[in-house]
Amino acid sequence: MSCSEEDNNANLPAAIDGDKTMTNSKDKVRIGIIRCDTHAFWYAHLFERPDPELMRLNHRGCHYYFHEPDNPCQERFAPPAAMAITRVFDPVDPAAAKTLSETFGGRPRVCDSVDEASDDVDLVYVADCDYGGEDHLELARPGLTKGVPHFIDKPFAHTLADARAMIALAQAHDTVLMCASLMSYSPHLERFRGRFADIAPVRSVVVYGGWRLAILYHVISLIQNVMGPGCEWVECMGPDDLNVIRLHYPNGDGGTDAIILNSIDKWPGRHDHESAANVQHCRMDASAYGDGGAIHSPRVGDYLVPYAGLRIVQMADRMARSGVAPIPYAEMLEPMAIIEAARLGRRAGRRVALEEVQ
Structure with a gap:
């Protein structure tokens, strides 16, 4: 099946209840994704528009959630901000990183190390669909040390001590981070x-x-x-x-x-x-x-849940542009x-x- 441009852009809603698609004339926020699991493919739809056919081929589940059931070429949501995925890395499955890159035409660079994933980007997204946050501190450490803002997927960390350590690391290097559940x-x-x-x-x-x-x-x-x-x-x-x-x-x-x-x-x-x-x-x-x-x-x-995802991605975009944490750290630490x-x-x-x- 071939997806036409008309199909791809038809009837795309922003958010609901007064949320508006963010318009910004600045350059796109460059994103490095660490861990290319289901959540990486999920949020990728909201970071930038994927090729519907490649997404359907490479992650049928995420394609299913973000496209109309009766028209696999028509997206349900437009990306709410000006962003671009430029680097991808998976610490366990390099093939997953390659697949995610291919879903965006092979443009995002497949990195060989977690350190490389935070080079020349404006935001790092540490994805986590099913894990317990045990490695979040170590995955975020290189980028936070470089002063790159981070969006940490849930759970914030495995322990309260690790969550606090990430915040302290961000503050020590004059950057910010956020963690948000849908x-x-x-x-x-x-x-x-x-x-x-x-x-x-x-x-x-x-x-x-x-x-x-x-x-x-x-x-x-x-x-x-x-x-x-x-x-x-x-x-x-x-x-x-x-x-x-x-x-x-x-x-x-x-x-x-x-x-x-x-x-x-x-x-x-x-x-x-x-x-x-x-x-x-x-x-x-x-x-x-x-x-x-x-x-x-x-x-x-x-x-x-994509309606919540739209809001979260807008928050991450604003954080990357402003250098201001969108959620009070005390509020982020309370679940931990x-x-x-x-x-x-x-x-x-x-x-x-x-x-x-x-």
């Missing part, structure tokens, strides 16, 4: 939060997640989106690490508890992903319970502090205040 900036979850007044006071928010840190970080970010920052204490229980987590948010009426149920496959009918036509679909949702009743969010899955408190709480068998680990 759940943090979903307009659909923001509208869900806007309905809390209908059932106020809200006593609990319940979210089903996944035991992998990559998924758990999304879940905590979802809660941060609807509750805001300011978690007071954490409890963690269950037979597995990070199995069931209770987050407490204080207010004047007894507070609100956010309950994270992480053993997805042990809860009947609950799965964080499902497969159809050889394409994996992920989704998350939340329920809120208050004195006035209950409300439920939509299932924010693969066809809705919650994870650290949950680990400590399960080991010690007690409630842990966030101030103990921050």
Whole structure:
């Protein structure tokens, strides 16, 4: 199938709820991508427009999410900023880096080292679809030392100490970084939060997640989106690490508890992903319970999360151009502090205040 230019540009929306496609007459922000996994291909659609046929050939899943189901040549979203992928590197699978480069006509340079990936770029994106952030500090270190702004994928790191070390490294070299989950900036979850007044006071928010840190970080970010920052204490229980987590948010009426149920496959009918036509679909949702009743969010899955991705890419673009971090570092560190408190709480068998680990 051949994709015409008319197909490729037809009916491309920007974001929703007043978000506008960013226009800027400056040169394009040059991006170096480190780790060419699914998230690298996913965000690549929003960094710059790929060849639809090559994307369909090289990553069918990401093509499926970003193109119309009845027209594989028509994109659902236009890139929201002026950016260009110029370097790609994968620390484990060089073939993946080559494939990502080929998806953009072979123009992005396939690098031989992580250090090379941050040369002559304006922004480094450290991608992470399914891992736990163990290598984020080492992958970001060369570029941060050069003073290059970084967009770190979720989870920010595997430990709070590593997350803090990345921030300190950026500050020491007069640069900035950001970490953002797609759940943090979903307009659909923001509208869900806007309905809390209908059932106020809200006593609990319940979210089903996944035991992998990559998924758990999304879940905590979802809660941060609807509750805001300011978690007071954490409890963690269950037979597995990070199995069931209770987050407490204080207010004047007894507070609100956010309950994270992480053993997805042990809860009947609950799965964080499902497969159809050889394409994996992920989704998350939340329920809120208050004195006035209950409300439920939509299932924010693969066809809705790109709206959050548009916002995040705009933030990364502005960060690269301005040298200003778009998210307060304390806000970025809170999910890591919650994870650290949950680990400590399960080991010690007690409630842990966030101030103990921050």
